[in-house]
Amino acid sequence: MQTGQLKEMVKDKSLPAPIQKALQVLHLRDIANMQTGRVEIAGEDMYADVFDAVTRRYGDQRAEAHEQYYDVQYLARGAERLHYAPQGTEGEVAARIPERDLIFYRGTPDPEYIDAVPGTVTIFAPGEIHRPTVAAGEPMEIRKAVVKVHSSLMTS
Numbered sequence: 001m002q003t004g005q006l007k008e009m010v011k012d013k014s015l016p017a018p019i020q021k022a023l024q025v026l027h028l029r030d031i032a033n034m035q036t037g038r039v040e041i042a043g044e045d046m047y048a049d050v051f052d053a054v055t056r057r058y059g060d061q062r063a064e065a066h067e068q069y070y071d072v073q074y075l076a077r078g079a080e081r082l083h084y085a086p087q088g089t090e091g092e093v094a095a096r097i098p099e100r101d102l103i104f105y106r107g108t109p110d111p112e113y114i115d116a117v118p119g120t121v122t123i124f125a126p127g128e129i130h131r132p133t134v135a136a137g138e139p140m141e142i143r144k145a146v147v148k149v150h151s152s153l154m155t156s
Contacts, residue, residue: 001084001130003114003122006074016154019123022046022072022147026121031076031145041147048147055080055135055142063091063105063131070149071124073132075116078142082122083110085129101148105129126151 002009009015010023025041031050039048055078063083073082085091091109096102110129115136116122124130133142 001087001122001124001128003082003116003120005119006121007119009121018046018149018153019070019072022048022149023121025147026072026074026145029145031074032118032143039145042153045150045153046147048145050143050145052141052143053133055133055139057139058083058108058131058134061131061134062094063108063110063129065103065105065129066101066124066126067103068101068126068151070126070151070154071122071130072147072149073116073122073124074145074147075118075120076143076145077118078140079118079136080116080132080142080144081113081134081136082116083113083131083134084124085110086112087128089129091129 006026010027036050041047089109091105094106095104110131
């Protein structure tokens with residue numbers, strides 16, 4: 001897991017090229033004011049989902065991970081707490097949805113967290129357990145974009 005402010009991370013040339021491209025896409029678009037939905041970048045290899053959500057209490061939101069895709073999560077509006085597990089943590093699988101590259105976990109295998117504010121980017125690699133859209137205080141509406149970067153791009 002890596003996190004920081006988009007305005008700084010977009011300048012980081014040490015990040016892999018596909019992650020740099022994802023950050024550039026986020027940097028060049030007005031995510032807070034654009035239409036929600038899917039944004040095509042490179043077909044199924046890289047795309048973004050822009051959406052509105054309401055944050056929820058920790059216990060009402062499930063921990064998740066992905067097997068094939070990196071998540072480059074960007075908070076454009078509102079505030080959220082992103083819980084995550086230390087690298088290498090294994091949790092009890094509650095559900096696996098292969099067509100969405102999504103694994104949900106039982107219990108709470110994600111004790112660490114960051115409080116995201118507008119402009120925060122958080123990158124989760126495949127297998128890293130995280131719990132997005134948790135209320136940092138009172139539940140609130142947020143606007144996010146999540147760029148999905150297929151792991152095959154990271155080796156090419």
